[in-house]
Amino acid sequence: MAKRDDLAEITSGCKRGDAGCFAKIVDMYASRCYGYFYRLTGKRDVSDDLLSELFVKLTEKIGSYKGGSFEGWLFRIASNIFHDYLRGKQRRTRMLDARKTRLESEITESKVSGAEMTDRLQIQVERLDADTRELIMLRFYSQLSFKEIARIRSEPIGTTLSKLHRGLKRLRELMG
Amino acid sequence: MNGKNQENLRELFGRFFEPEEAARAAEDVRRAEQILRENPAPQPDERLIANIKFKVEEALAARQRARARWSVAYRVAVAAAVIIIVAIVGTAVFERGTRPSRNVQIASIIPTALWESQDITADDADLVILTAEVEQIENEVLTLQRGETKANGERVLVELETELVEVSGDFWKG
Numbered sequence: 001m002a003k004r005d006d007l008a009e010i011t012s013g014c015k016r017g018d019a020g021c022f023a024k025i026v027d028m029y030a031s032r033c034y035g036y037f038y039r040l041t042g043k044r045d046v047s048d049d050l051l052s053e054l055f056v057k058l059t060e061k062i063g064s065y066k067g068g069s070f071e072g073w074l075f076r077i078a079s080n081i082f083h084d085y086l087r088g089k090q091r092r093t094r095m096l097d098a099r100k101t102r103l104e105s106e107i108t109e110s111k112v113s114g115a116e117m118t119d120r121l122q123i124q125v126e127r128l129d130a131d132t133r134e135l136i137m138l139r140f141y142s143q144l145s146f147k148e149i150a151r152i153r154s155e156p157i158g159t160t161l162s163k164l165h166r167g168l169k170r171l172r173e174l175m176g
Numbered sequence: 177m178n179g180k181n182q183e184n185l186r187e188l189f190g191r192f193f194e195p196e197e198a199a200r201a202a203e204d205v206r207r208a209e210q211i212l213r214e215n216p217a218p219q220p221d222e223r224l225i226a227n228i229k230f231k232v233e234e235a236l237a238a239r240q241r242a243r244a245r246w247s248v249a250y251r252v253a254v255a256a257a258v259i260i261i262v263a264i265v266g267t268a269v270f271e272r273g274t275r276p277s278r279n280v281q282i283a284s285i286i287p288t289a290l291w292e293s294q295d296i297t298a299d300d301a302d303l304v305i306l307t308a309e310v311e312q313i314e315n316e317v318l319t320l321q322r323g324e325t326k327a328n329g330e331r332v333l334v335e336l337e338t339e340l341v342e343v344s345g346d347f348w349k350g
């Protein structure tokens with residue numbers, strides 16, 4: 001309860017524009033949010049950018065936080081930032097495709113991916129479909145309840161549970 | 177994951193699966209999440225964290241500056257609006273105080289006494305004097321024409337005509 005009160009105090013400070021309170025939020029959530037971005041993108045430099053964007057965006061959006069689950073609110077913003085990144089990436093890919101041949105782009109992509117996949121889990125995570133991957137990471141890093149995750153994803157809780165179960169089971173199989 | 181969520185997993189799955197299947201699903205999730213815990217993602221660099229805190233401070237400062245600018249602009253706009261309103265109201269009040277009304281202007285052209293008179297030739301003093309003078313000159317002219325005066329008739333007649341013209345001019349000049 002004390003932790004929750006502290007968080008309420010910190011978020012109030014953030015709303016007043018207190019840089020110290022924002023620094024505390026960064027310290028509290030940077031690690032989890034970074035893990036979330038990293039597991040979804042597989043790239044450290046991209047995760048760095050997305051994490052920076054998240055906390056800067058927080059200064060703009062903090063006024064819209066009306067209490068309740070701070071993690072839910074924070075990870076909803078993180079999820080939006082990730083989706084914006086994906087859309088931008090898709091645009092960039094289309095532009096790239098228009099300039100280069102398919103073969104060239106495949107070679108480039110495989111080189112980049114190979115260089116950046118440093119851990120085994122990341123390799124297997126990338127074999128899951130994007131939606132399942134995001135659901136697993138949202139659940140693991142946000143530590144939100146299934147009810148909250150279902151609300152963020154605007155889908156019935158049964159769908160969320162079922163997708164997560166299938167995804168995690170598949171990940172276990174891939175990890176052998 | 178926190179303990180509460182773990183405890184609720186079986187119950188949650190139980191809403192959608194048979195009890196045995198729900199227990200298995202909850203166990204699948206627990207084991208998979210264990211794998212995620214055993215393979216932690218890299219941590220953000222300390223320099224990155226410091227950089228983020230710096231960016232956040234900059235963003236907050238920029239927002240405060242923007243807010244201050246808006247505040248000044250708002251005050252200036254309010255002051256300008258007040259000045260304009262006061263000027264408009266002041267001008268209207270001043271004009272109402274100094275400008276004669278339309279009724280007064282109409283009344284000033286024709287005095288009320290004359291406007292309401294039944295016999296203007298008797299009530300208007302200027303007109304009475306003019307009429308008397310014209311009648312006097314007329315009599316003098318008639319006298320001259322009849323040759324009742326001993327003076328130089330030609331010269332007196334010219335003088336009388338001149339006087340008549342002057343009297344007529346003075347009347348119309350007011």
